[in-house]
Amino acid sequence: xxxxxxxxxxxxxxxxxxxxxxxxxxxxxxxxxxxxxxxxxxxxxxxxxxxxxxxxxxxxxxxxxxxxxxxxxxxxxxxxxxxxxxxxxxxxxxxxxxxxxxxxxxxxxxxxxxxxxxxxxxxxxxxxxxxxxxxxxxxxxxxxxxxxxxxxxxxxxxxxxxxxxxxxxxxxxxxxxxxxxxxxxxxxxxxxxxxxxxxxxxxxxxxxxxxxxxxxxxxxxxxxxxxxxxxxxxxxxxxxxxxxxxxxxxxxxxxxxxxxxxxxxxxxxxxxxxxxxxxxxxxxxxxxxxxx
Numbered sequence: 001x002x003x004x005x006x007x008x009x010x011x012x013x014x015x016x017x018x019x020x021x022x023x024x025x026x027x028x029x030x031x032x033x034x035x036x037x038x039x040x041x042x043x044x045x046x047x048x049x050x051x052x053x054x055x056x057x058x059x060x061x062x063x064x065x066x067x068x069x070x071x072x073x074x075x076x077x078x079x080x081x082x083x084x085x086x087x088x089x090x091x092x093x094x095x096x097x098x099x100x101x102x103x104x105x106x107x108x109x110x111x112x113x114x115x116x117x118x119x120x121x122x123x124x125x126x127x128x129x130x131x132x133x134x135x136x137x138x139x140x141x142x143x144x145x146x147x148x149x150x151x152x153x154x155x156x157x158x159x160x161x162x163x164x165x166x167x168x169x170x171x172x173x174x175x176x177x178x179x180x181x182x183x184x185x186x187x188x189x190x191x192x193x194x195x196x197x198x199x200x201x202x203x204x205x206x207x208x209x210x211x212x213x214x215x216x217x218x219x220x221x222x223x224x225x226x227x228x229x230x231x232x233x234x235x236x237x238x239x240x241x242x243x244x245x246x247x248x249x250x251x252x253x254x255x256x257x258x259x260x261x262x263x264x265x266x267x268x269x270x271x272x273x274x275x276x277x278x279x280x281x282x283x284x285x286x287x288x289x290x291x292x
Contacts, residue, residue, distance in 0.1 A: 003049055008032045011040050018044040027053040028079050029100055037063050046070050049292075051155070052078040056103035056119060056127075064110040068117060072292045074153060075160040076122025077101045101164065103127045103143070112136035120144040120290040121151060121159040126168040127191060132175035134201075138183035143169055144290040145190035147214060154292050167192020169211060173201030173247070176239025184208050189288040193230035195254060198247045198268070199238045205248040206233075212283045213256045232256040233278065237267035244268035251275035255283040 006022040008031050017040075024034035033055035037043055040063040048071045050057055056073040060066050080101075099105045103119050105126075106112060112133060118141065119127070127143050130136065144151075145167075146159035153159055169188030172181045178201035187210045188195045195211020198204045211232045232254035237244035247268050253276070254261045261278035264271065 003047065006034075008034055008036070010036045010038070011043065012038040013040065014043070015041045017042075018046065020044070020046045020048070022048050024048070024050040024053055026051075026078070027055070029054045033059040033100070035059070037061070037066065039063060041065055043067070044069070048072075051075055052157075054079045055100045055105070056122065056124070058104045059099065059107075060105070060109050061107040063108075066106070066109055066111070067113045068104060069113070069115045071117045073103050073117075073119030074121055074292055075157065076103065076119070076124050078160050080123050099125070099129070101125045102129050104129070106130040106133045109133040110135060114141060115139045116141075118142040118290050118292065120292065121146040121153065121161075123160055123162055123164050124167055124192060125164055126171045126174070127188070128170035129168075129174060130172055130178070130181065132177045134179045134181065136181050138170060138172070138181070139185055141170070141186045142288075142290050143188050143191055144288070145192060147190050162190070162192055164192065168194040168197050171197045171199055172206075173204040173244065174199045174238070176200035176237070176242030176244070179203055181205070182207070186210075187288045188212070189285055189290070190214055194234060195232040195256070196249070196252070197233065198235045198244075198249070200242055200244045200268070202243055203246045205250065206252055207248070207250040209252045210283065210288060211252070211254045211256070212285060212288060213259070214285050230259050231263045232259065232261040233276075234263040235268045235271050236263070236265055240267060245270065247271040249273045249276050253277045253280045253283060255280050
């Protein structure tokens with residue numbers, strides 16, 4: 001990392017500010033998040049590197065017009081990366097705030113742009129998570145999860161493996177009260193239980209994106225990873241009776257070799273999957289490795 005090392009940043013009620021050219025290392029839950037935005041407007045976060053932090057990059061809540069671009073994250077959730085922690089009897093306590101274990105978490109954000117971001121390795125929940133957040137775009141983001149533990153890192157440290165109770169590469173429409181979010185041109189290799197997902201809302205779209213997993217068969221000590229693969233792509237209304245309609249997964253490709261490639265349960269209608277190939281066995285994981 002060539003940027004200036006920074007302590008955690010908290011902005012509350014701040015408008016029209018740019019945070020850039022910084023790095024964060026080893027920020028733990030007790031320290032907060034690398035960047036925390038509360039009731040902010042028109043904030044640009046760009047050219048940031050983080051490593052070994054419990055929260056990958058930014059937690060934004062009750063804010064508007066937030067841009068995150070050209071950022072890199074590695075080894076999210078190092079704080080909880082130890083063998084058997086889920087089965088230690090402490091798992092629920094340690095994992096009580098899953099929102100911390102993401103690349104980014106947006107809660108009630110109105111107007112956002114996430115673009116040209118990439119990351120790899122971590123005990124993540126939803127890597128890119130937008131909850132009750134509307135009128136935004138996610139474009140050209142890339143994630144690679146570690147399922148073995150000996151993947152190479154930028155500084156030679158061990159990769160943080162995914163072991164969490166749940167996990168999604170990117171989730172839009174979460175919370176149900178969301179409109180007009182488009183995610184495109186993105187890739188998710190070994191993202192967790194789910195690759196790309198729509199969990200509710202109106203006018204949600206994925207396009208030209210890839211979700212691929214190499215499978216549980218390649219994971220050593222798989223009992224440390226309790227949830228395994230599940231579904232490459234889903235469209236589900238998690239928040240009935242909230243509306244879930246006009247969802248689209250267009251021209252995407254998925255391949256989870258130890259799980260289902262698409263699931264919907266009739267709670268979102270209408271929706272379209274035009275041009276999408278579910279279960280595309282020609283996808284090669286080597287084409288989707290993330291280099292920082």
